[in-house]
Amino acid sequence: MYKIVRKEQLNENIILMEIDAPLVAKKAEPGQFIILRVNQEGERIPLTIADYDREKGTITIIFQIVGATTQLLNTKKQGESLADFVGPLGRASELDGLKKVCVVGGGVGCAIAYPIAKKLHKLGANVTSIIGFKDREHLILEKEFDACSDRLIAVTDDGSYGEKGFVTDALREILESKEEFDQVITIGPIVMMKFVSQVTKEFNIKTIVSMSPIMVDGTGMCGACRISVGGETKFACVDGPDFDGHLVDFDTAIARSAMYCEQERAAHTHVCNLLKQEVQ
Numbered sequence: 001m002y003k004i005v006r007k008e009q010l011n012e013n014i015i016l017m018e019i020d021a022p023l024v025a026k027k028a029e030p031g032q033f034i035i036l037r038v039n040q041e042g043e044r045i046p047l048t049i050a051d052y053d054r055e056k057g058t059i060t061i062i063f064q065i066v067g068a069t070t071q072l073l074n075t076k077k078q079g080e081s082l083a084d085f086v087g088p089l090g091r092a093s094e095l096d097g098l099k100k101v102c103v104v105g106g107g108v109g110c111a112i113a114y115p116i117a118k119k120l121h122k123l124g125a126n127v128t129s130i131i132g133f134k135d136r137e138h139l140i141l142e143k144e145f146d147a148c149s150d151r152l153i154a155v156t157d158d159g160s161y162g163e164k165g166f167v168t169d170a171l172r173e174i175l176e177s178k179e180e181f182d183q184v185i186t187i188g189p190i191v192m193m194k195f196v197s198q199v200t201k202e203f204n205i206k207t208i209v210s211m212s213p214i215m216v217d218g219t220g221m222c223g224a225c226r227i228s229v230g231g232e233t234k235f236a237c238v239d240g241p242d243f244d245g246h247l248v249d250f251d252t253a254i255a256r257s258a259m260y261c262e263q264e265r266a267a268h269t270h271v272c273n274l275l276k277q278e279v280q
Contacts, residue, residue, distance in 0.1 A: 001081035002036075005058060010140045013065045014108055015074055016050070022057030024087045030115035031093030031210065031242055034059065035218045037084040038072045045069050046215045048241070049088060050111040051118075059085070062111035062140075089218050090241050093185070093208070095119055100126040102174070102181045103149075104167050104196055106188025107133060110141050112210055113187040114148075121148035128181070129153070130170045132188070136161035168195050175203045183208060186245065190254055197245030207245035211236045213256060227253050 006018035024034060033048045051060035063070050076082065093116050095101075101120050105113030110131050120127050129149040133139050135158045146152050153170050154162030163170060171184070186196040187210040200207040213236050216222040220238035227234055228249035234240065 001083065002085040003081045004076055004078050007076075007078040010062065011138055014062060014111075014138075014140055015065065016060060016062045017073075017076075018058045018060045019082065019085055020057060021059045021085050021087075024059050024085065025052045025054050025057045028052040028059060028088040029092035030095070030119045031112075032088035032090045033218075033241065034061065034085055034087030035089065035215075036061075036073075036082055036086070038069065038076065039083050042072065042083065043069050044084070044216070044218075046089070046212070046218060046237075048112040048210070048212070049115065051115055059087075062108065064108045086218070090237060091239070093119070093242055095123060095125075098123070098125050098182045100128075100181050102128045102130065102171065102184045104130045104171060104184060104186040104188070105132070105145075106167055106186075106192040107138065108140075109188030109192075109210075110145070113185070114141050114144055116185055116187075117145060118148045126150050128174070130155065130167050132156070132167035132170075132192070133161070134158070166195075167192065168199050171196060172199050175199070175205070181205055186210075190250060190257060193245060194248075194250035194254075197248070197250070201246050208242050209245040209248060210241045211243055211248065211253065212241060213253060227256075 003020040004017050005020050008016040010016055028049050033046050035044050035046050037044050047061045047063055050062040065071055065074050103113050103117045117127050117129050127149045128151045129145045130153045132155045135156050155165050155170050184200050184205050184207045186193050193209040197207050211227055213225045215225040215237055218237045220235045225236040229243050230247035
């Protein structure tokens with residue numbers, strides 16, 4: 001069992017949990033993820049590692065309450081435990097050798113972008129962070145980004161905090177000023193990453209995106225997380241989750257991400273027939 005040593009509500013729908021998982025914390029790196037089960041009957045869901053503390057032996061996850069399992073996860077209190085917590089999975093972000101990087105995060109994707117910015121800062125890179133949210137109420141991790149960024153730009157769709165607009169607006173303004181980066185790393189909603197990649201392609205700047213398609217086993221066997229990169233099929237769970245944003249087929253990925261919307265809605269009221277039989 002994996003004990004929840006800290007639980008914090010970052011905004012109305014986004015929750016932070018710090019989990020006691022020393023074996024995972026020992027090997028975790030930015031960009032990797034875990035798969036958890038809330039209880040023995042629950043489904044397995046992937047969540048990216050938002051932070052780790054090797055000395056304490058803990059892993060931090062940040063999740064948005066959007067479906068039945070994240071709702072169930074949110075019912076867990078500090079001091080309670082999760083049934084399964086497997087990882088670290090996936091390939092760690094390749095950050096060595098980068099000297100100047102722009103990290104672009106959107107919404108809950110900032111939870112994934114933060115450990116990357118933090119690691120880059122630790123490696124001595126010059127880090128510009130652009131974080132975008134719907135409005136001030138959805139802002140998260142601003143202090144954390146500020147601590148590991150040489151420059152931090154916060155934007156909101158409605159202008160209620162920081163600059164008004166989208167992360168692509170702020171990024172384009174910087175690039176049009178002739179500022180150069182070794183790499184842009186962007187993490188957030190898939191549509192956001194698509195448009196960030198389109199902007200950077202105009203300026204011929206290598207761009208890495210973190211893909212989080214539908215995933216089942218997390219080991220490359222089921223094929224559910226397949227995406228097309230440069231015309232080749234890749235599995236996000238073992239080949240990624242980081243990929244070259246200029247090569248990702250975003251339109252296909254967007255279409256695949258909507259395949260199970262009906263089933264996800266049904267999950268809120270569905271009762272397993274096997275469990276019903278056990279009760280009878």
